[in-house]
Amino acid sequence: MGSIWEIDFYSRPIVDEKQKKIWEVLICEAPTNIRKNINSLFRYSQYCPSTEVNSVWLKTAITEAITKAPEAPIKIRFFRRQVNNMITKTCQDLGIPAQASRRTFFLYKWLEERMKEVYPQETGYTGKTNSSFTLESPLAQRLPDALEGERWQFVSLSVEELGDMPEWDICFGESFPLDIVKIAPKNFIPGILVFSPRALPLAAWMSGLELAWLRFDDSQGGRLVLEAGASESWILVGLRNPQVLANARGFELAKKNANGVHFIAVQSDPQAKSFAGFWLLCEVKLF
Numbered sequence: 001m002g003s004i005w006e007i008d009f010y011s012r013p014i015v016d017e018k019q020k021k022i023w024e025v026l027i028c029e030a031p032t033n034i035r036k037n038i039n040s041l042f043r044y045s046q047y048c049p050s051t052e053v054n055s056v057w058l059k060t061a062i063t064e065a066i067t068k069a070p071e072a073p074i075k076i077r078f079f080r081r082q083v084n085n086m087i088t089k090t091c092q093d094l095g096i097p098a099q100a101s102r103r104t105f106f107l108y109k110w111l112e113e114r115m116k117e118v119y120p121q122e123t124g125y126t127g128k129t130n131s132s133f134t135l136e137s138p139l140a141q142r143l144p145d146a147l148e149g150e151r152w153q154f155v156s157l158s159v160e161e162l163g164d165m166p167e168w169d170i171c172f173g174e175s176f177p178l179d180i181v182k183i184a185p186k187n188f189i190p191g192i193l194v195f196s197p198r199a200l201p202l203a204a205w206m207s208g209l210e211l212a213w214l215r216f217d218d219s220q221g222g223r224l225v226l227e228a229g230a231s232e233s234w235i236l237v238g239l240r241n242p243q244v245l246a247n248a249r250g251f252e253l254a255k256k257n258a259n260g261v262h263f264i265a266v267q268s269d270p271q272a273k274s275f276a277g278f279w280l281l282c283e284v285k286l287f
Contacts, residue, residue: 002071002072002074003029003030003042003069003073003074004032004074004075004077005028005076005077006027006030006076006077006104007027007076007077007078007087008024008025008026008079008080008104008107009023009048009058009080009083009086010024010082010083011023012024012047013115013119013125014047014119014122014123014124014125014126015124016049016050016124020049021050022047022048022049022050023048024045024047024048025046025048025058026043026044026107026111026114027045027065028041028042028043028106028107028110029041029042029043030104030106030107030176031106031177032175033166033175033176034163034165034166034176034177034178036176036177037177038106038177038179041106042070044064044065044068044069046061046064048061054086055086055093058087059090059093059094062090062094062096072096073096074097075099076091076096076097076098076099077098077100077101077103077104077107078100078101078104078230079100079101079102079104079107079108079230081100081231084100099210100230100231101210101212101230102212102213102227102228102229103174103210105181105282106180108284109181139233140217140225140233140234140235141234141235142234142235143234143235143236150195150196150197151196151270152192152195152236152237153192153193154190154191154192154247154248154250154251155191155192155193156188156189156190156254157188157189157263158189159178159187159188159189160185162175162178162189165278168274168275168278169273169274170275170278171200171203171204171274171277172203172207173207173277173278173279174211174279175280176280176282178261180282181260181261182259183258183259183261187257187258188254188258189263189280190251190254190258190262191262191263191264192214192236192251192264192265193265193266193267194264194265194266195266195268195269195270196266196268199266199267200276202266202276202277203266203275203277204277206264206266206279209226209228209229209232211226211227211228211281212227212228212229212281212282213227213260213282213283213284214226214236214255214281214283215227215252215283216248216249221239221240222244222245222248223235223236223239224237226264227283259282260282260283261280261281261282262280262281262282262283263278263281264277264279264281265277265278265279266278
């Protein structure tokens with residue numbers, strides 16, 4: 001079947017003897033199941049001289065990673081727009097779909113670890129964090145009218161309850177191991193349930209968005225915004241009622257207490273026993 005991979009190819013806070021930036025490719029398996037053991041995930045890394053940064057070098061590196069991996073990727077996600085063309089071309093040459101996405105949660109964790117533990121030990125370490133790690137929120141746009149939910153509500157689930165997600169009846173969705181963000185077992189994870197008679201088409205459309213995270217935007221009267229892809233932002237619902245606004249602020253606080261972890265689910269109605277869609281999300285703030 002194959003797995004989804006996450007990739008980053010960019011300069012690191014290290015220079016060579018000529019004071020030229022050293023680049024690095026990081027490739028890892030994306031953990032798409034909440035029960036996945038993150039210590040078993042495939043990882044590959046290799047430094048690249050700045051004089052050899054091109055799609056040819058990257059293709060060779062990805063090809064080598066494939067030979068070392070337990071299975072080849074069926075899709076490769078990347079979050080950095082600066083290398084969009086290079087990664088897209090390389091993956092196209094290899095016959096692997098490439099997807100710009102901020103849903104690269106394990107890669108973010110790995111990068112953060114290397115920034116703290118690996119690069120400072122390298123000769124030529126400069127200590128300069130690359131500003132491109134900042135993920136800007138794009139201008140939010142409205143959902144297509146036919147896909148807007150008719151009702152919705154804030155909810156929460158315990159970490160233990162979420163652990164049963166693989167047994168739930170879900171048409172579209174994706175999760176990740178909570179070990180990535182170190183969630184305490186007694187924590188509750190906030191989320192939002194969206195109800196719509198067109199739940200299945202809504203969930204199918206959302207499944208192609210590479211959902212990243214939900215955020216409460218306090219401007220324009222208040223609204224919930226769904227971040228997706230590398231640079232997409234959708235207005236999920238507008239908020240006006242003072243009590244609802246208070247609940248939305250409570251959602252943001254609960255999300256912060258859960259290290260950014262939250263979820264969005266889609267059902268046909270509150271009595272439904274199954275989910276048209278269920279995605280575990282995580283708001284990421286890098287360095």
